[in-house]
């Protein structure tokens with residue numbers, strides 16, 4: 243079996259042509275039209291791709307952390323695209339039609355929320371905040387409200403209801419999981435997609451590239467903020483997150 247083949251559920255899956263290269267992952271077609279092959283790259287970007295750097299091993303951390311989190315979410319009954327890990331940096335997922343919305347949940351103030359509303363960082367947000375951004379690199383992922391998403395036919399009301407309810411389910415599960423490993427889940431971004439029959443499932447990745455995580459003991463960031471704020475090598479935090487989750491999620 244070569245590097246571009248793997249057996250999944252008794253079926254040989256062969257990596258096909260590159261369908262799309264994003265800022266963090268390469269998406270490959272496979273011989274199965276319902277399955278995509280994701281490769282996590284070492285590249286890290288900030289400011290929507292304007293700042294870019296390579297950190298050897300970063301893709302590995304994000305791949306494995308995503309694997310652990312999706313596996314954990316399976317136990318919580320949350321429908322998602324992740325099928326299996328196939329290597330240190332690669333995974334198989336169910337192909338979806340991505341809804342071009344970034345669904346952000348905030349438990350504490352950070353990032354844009356702090357600058358936009360001029361509030362202190364790490365202020366507990368109760369109830370938690372849910373936000374939508376339109377996923378568009380040329381437009382820099384602008385903020386989008388529900389009526390804009392409806393009017394522009396990006397999602398139906400029923401789909402928006404489902405997406406927000408699922409984001410809450412994920413939030414509840416992840417706040418608990420991270421708390422158990424003494425990490426505060428500050429905020430995170432989710433993407434959702436449609437299967438052929440219209441069912442909405444969670445897609446993309448859940449990793450320190452897409453979450454803000456703070457060590458409860460030291461207050462230190464364990465996520466991409468370390469890169470955004472030029473506070474050193476982000477891999478230190480990513481590895482710490484991976485080790486704590488690995489110990490905990492069995």
Ligand SMILES: Nc1ncnc2c1ncn2[C@@H]1O[C@H](COP(=O)(O)OP(=O)(O)O)[C@@H](O)[C@H]1O
Pocket residue numbers: 262263264265266267268269278323335336337338339340433435445446447
């Ligand atoms: N299950 C899936 N089916 C189809 N596309 C997906 C799936 N999961 C993630 N994607 C898409 O793969 C792309 C590659 O990921 P990434 O490098 O993170 O891109 P981006 O630069 O848009 O953040 C993203 O556009 C994401 O929406």
Ligand SMILES: [Mg+2]
Pocket residue numbers: 264265266
């Ligand atoms: Mg991405």
